[in-house]
Amino acid sequence: MPTRIDAAGEPIAFTFDGVRVEARAGDSLAAALLAAGIDTTRRSAVSGMARGPYCMMGTCFECLVVVDGVPNRQACMVEAADGLVVTTQDGAVDAFAHEDGGREMLA
Amino acid sequence: MSAYDVVVIGAGPAGMAAAVEARGAGLSVLVLDEAGAPGGQIWRGVEAAGPSRRGVLGGDFAKGADLAAAFRASGADYRPRATVWNISPEKVVDYSAGGGSRQAAAGAVIVATGAVERPVPMAGWLLPGVTTAGASQILLKTSGIVEPDTVFVGSGPLLWLVASQMVAAGVPPKAIVETVPHGRLMAAAKHLPGALKNAAALAKGVRMMWAVKAAGVPVHTGVTDVAIAGATHAEAVTFKGADGAMRIETRHVALHMGVVPNPQITRLLVCDHVFDTAQRAFVPVLDADRMTSRAGVYVAGDGGGILGAAAAVLTGRLAAMGAAEAAGRPVDEGARGAVRAALAKDAAVRPLLETLYAPAEAALAPADDVVVCRCEEVTAGAIRHAARLGAAGPNQVKSYLRAGMGPCQGRVCGMVVAELIAAARGVTPGDVGYYRIRPPLKPLPLSELAELGEAEPVAAQ
Numbered sequence: 001m002p003t004r005i006d007a008a009g010e011p012i013a014f015t016f017d018g019v020r021v022e023a024r025a026g027d028s029l030a031a032a033l034l035a036a037g038i039d040t041t042r043r044s045a046v047s048g049m050a051r052g053p054y055c056m057m058g059t060c061f062e063c064l065v066v067v068d069g070v071p072n073r074q075a076c077m078v079e080a081a082d083g084l085v086v087t088t089q090d091g092a093v094d095a096f097a098h099e100d101g102g103r104e105m106l107a
Numbered sequence: 108m109s110a111y112d113v114v115v116i117g118a119g120p121a122g123m124a125a126a127v128e129a130r131g132a133g134l135s136v137l138v139l140d141e142a143g144a145p146g147g148q149i150w151r152g153v154e155a156a157g158p159s160r161r162g163v164l165g166g167d168f169a170k171g172a173d174l175a176a177a178f179r180a181s182g183a184d185y186r187p188r189a190t191v192w193n194i195s196p197e198k199v200v201d202y203s204a205g206g207g208s209r210q211a212a213a214g215a216v217i218v219a220t221g222a223v224e225r226p227v228p229m230a231g232w233l234l235p236g237v238t239t240a241g242a243s244q245i246l247l248k249t250s251g252i253v254e255p256d257t258v259f260v261g262s263g264p265l266l267w268l269v270a271s272q273m274v275a276a277g278v279p280p281k282a283i284v285e286t287v288p289h290g291r292l293m294a295a296a297k298h299l300p301g302a303l304k305n306a307a308a309l310a311k312g313v314r315m316m317w318a319v320k321a322a323g324v325p326v327h328t329g330v331t332d333v334a335i336a337g338a339t340h341a342e343a344v345t346f347k348g349a350d351g352a353m354r355i356e357t358r359h360v361a362l363h364m365g366v367v368p369n370p371q372i373t374r375l376l377v378c379d380h381v382f383d384t385a386q387r388a389f390v391p392v393l394d395a396d397r398m399t400s401r402a403g404v405y406v407a408g409d410g411g412g413i414l415g416a417a418a419a420v421l422t423g424r425l426a427a428m429g430a431a432e433a434a435g436r437p438v439d440e441g442a443r444g445a446v447r448a449a450l451a452k453d454a455a456v457r458p459l460l461e462t463l464y465a466p467a468e469a470a471l472a473p474a475d476d477v478v479v480c481r482c483e484e485v486t487a488g489a490i491r492h493a494a495r496l497g498a499a500g501p502n503q504v505k506s507y508l509r510a511g512m513g514p515c516q517g518r519v520c521g522m523v524v525a526e527l528i529a530a531a532r533g534v535t536p537g538d539v540g541y542y543r544i545r546p547p548l549k550p551l552p553l554s555e556l557a558e559l560g561e562a563e564p565v566a567a568q
Contacts, residue, residue, distance in 0.1 A: 002246075004253040005276045006159050009250075024250065026155060031250040033208070040235040041326055046484045050339050052235035054481075054519075056242035056548075059149055059223050059369075061482065061514035072514070072550060076245075079143060 002035050003084035016065075023080040030063045030075035033086075040073055041065050045092035064089045076077060110135040111184070114200050114213035116191050116372060120171070120416045121408025122219030123178040124423030126185075129217075130534055132431035132438070136183040137211050139202050143187050145175045147221055147408075148241065149416040152249040158252055163276045167311075167416070168248075174420065191396015193546035194376060198403060201559070202407070208555040215403045215430035218373060219423060222366035222409035225388075225466060226519050227261055228473040231335025232362065235483055240363035244269040253278040254359045258344050260284045260333055261363040262310060263464045267363070271315040274322040282325045282355050286364075286467040289329045295463035296358050304455035308415075327353065331469065335360055364466045367522055368410045374544035376401050382537030385461045386413055387471075388522065395447075396429030398421055405429060414454055421450045471526040479527065480520040483515020487527055491513055494531035499540040501525055514550065517542040 009024030016033060023032030030053040033041060039052040042064045052064040056076045063075035065086050071093040075086070113129045115122045118140035129136045146153040150171025151161075161169045178185070188197045189204035198213040212334065224239045231237065240259055246252040253273050257280040259266050270280050289555050302309055320326060333346040336354075347352045367388035379392040379400035390412040405426035408419035424446050432438045473479060475488025485508045493507045499525045501517070510524055511517030517524070525536040532539065 003278060005163065005251045005253060005278065006157060007248075008155070008157055008160070026152075027250045029250060033247060033255075035252045041395050044484065046482075049233065050235050051233065051481075052403065053238060055224065056245040057223075058514065059518045064514065075140055077141065093152065104489050 001037055001042045004035065012082045014080055014082065014086055016086045017088055019076060021086075025080075027080045028056075028076050029065065029067070029073075029080050029084070030084060032080045033075065041087070042089040048091060078098050108210045108212055108396050109137070110212040110214075112214040112434055113137070113217060113427070114139065114198075114211055114215075115183075115217045115219055115407075116200075116506060117147060117219035117221060117407060117408070117410075118142065118145040118178070118185065118187070119219060119419065120149060120174065121221070121410075121423035121426075122147065122217070122418035124420040125176050125217045125219060125407045125427040126183040127174070127177050127181045130181040130183050132427065132429055132436045134214075134427075134436065136181070137213075138183050138185045139200070139204075140185070140187055141190050145185070146171055147558060149419075150175065150247065151245055156248065160248075163272055165272065177473070190549050190551075191372070192548045192551055194372065196376070196401070200241060203463060203549075203551050203555060206555075208551065208559045210559070213403075214350040214434060215405060215427045217407050217417075217423070217430065218406045218410055219407045220369045220372055220410050221309070222413060223369045223518060224362075225364045225367050225407045225477070226523050227362040227364045227470050228477050228487065228523055229334055229469070230474070230477055231337055231341065231360075233478055233484075234335060234339070234341045236337070236341030236358045237335055237360045237362065237520070240266050240269050240361040241366075244272065245362045247272060247276070249447045254519075255279070256281055256357050256359045257361050258282045258284060258355055258357045258359065258364065259361050260286070260344060261470075262287045262467065263363050263365040263490075264460060265366070266361075266363040267312065267315040267319060270324065270492065271318045274318050279319070279322045280326050280361075281345075281357055282327065283319065284330055284333060284344055284355070285326065286327045286330055286333060286347075286469070287463065288327065288467065289384075291463050291465070296460050298459035298462055300457040302456045304452055306410050308453075311458075333469070353444050353509075354452045354460070364470045365464055366409065366413055368412060369518075370410075370521070370541065371516075371518065371543045371544050371548050373399060373404075373410065374405060374541060375546065375548060378403055378404065380541070382535055383412060385417050385458070385533075386448070386464055389411070390526075396432070397426040398429055403430075403433065411429035414450075414457065416491075418450055420455045421453065472530055473523070477502055479523050480508075480510040480513065480517075482515050482519075483509040483511075485510040485520075486488070487523075490524055490527045491531045494528045498528065499532070500528060501542045502540075505542060511542050516544070516548075
């Protein structure tokens, strides 16, 4: 398991797929998840295979998660905050699923 | 729309130095950076890091705090958490910040977006638990997180730096699996006399390796046939070493094969690029003042070719001096000469590093069944097949196979796709070119585009 070498940052907590994750202020979501031993954060939109943070600097888009209902957020670029509801991004996102009546508007 | 003499993109060593220099020349400066605090990747988290973390990360890291302080005091308009998603040929910069998009007109643009890690495609590199070595270091810098189970695989100074920082933190990595081919040291040795002009960098490198070996970290050198085993997560690293086939059980693999210039903005602006055979990467063509082929667009730091953090500060200053001169401000030629001399001295170590740590052939020519484009899961074999069918370059392969069309927009696979096509066609990567980069540089909500440029909110119909 990963360890922290110092005690910097106030303790905060968010949930990932319903499970409470302890973090420190200043962590990115991806850092907090990795520190908690969670390194699968999405499933590929192509094959469905498990993926997780790779570059940690906003380049690779492997760590995409859903944050408070908003999909396609880069977990390595979003700062962890108390009370966030984060979930695995499972494959491709239906662009209209979270917009009331969006699909009907197209029809 | 706001207007600035200079818009600097990136707040790493190059961007901060450029901003300080440009402000010193009396120019108005906007600095846009994706991170929440200045430092870039090399000095990431430098302002927040306490004494213990700075101690672990070493003196060169701590140096970043001084430049960050000078940058904060420079009077530049600094926007953290701002993502640049387009720059027009007229140098109007579109960026997204705080949930909305804004525009800034720039007299000059200084691109200081640094480097990205060269992709290291191999069997198993898509598995959770596999990251870049840079990712390991970012965890350490920003959150003080270290993973003792880490096996570093590949080559390059960063690999040894992160490993030595883990040793200093009292949490050494599990092993180092180095892919530098036998004979490279001899080839690199001829560059040693020149490299001695920057003896400090050489000494630092030797100290890092000693520290890792002295800590008892197993180091496997000259290995080939590296792969990562696992079904839904990394489980082991396998390779051929001096003692034959080896397997190291681990759930954490950190890959590294050097860094290459981040090409997104200079490609977006269709600046001229050449393939630098020594760096094995595309670099934008720059003049002595760091200006690209597009007037008023400059590149500071590793985005113009890999020279490292110390040089990035110097090239940041040069770019700002060039922009100041173009804006009609006087430039101190004595100071500019001193910066150029310091740059030449610092760069003296590059030929040795470039020869010793040139990427292993396996990273440039992965086996047919290895996925190269991670987003769209396109294999090396499919790319070779497309090239044989007549795909002349990365843009054709993108049309055939969707390689480079996923969310990362080719940032990870681009270099290898160019190498694979070049090898299949028997030409150089310079001949096949690179992905055409289009806006938005990063995905953004359609609502931001819809609202852009509206003076007043428009009522819904």
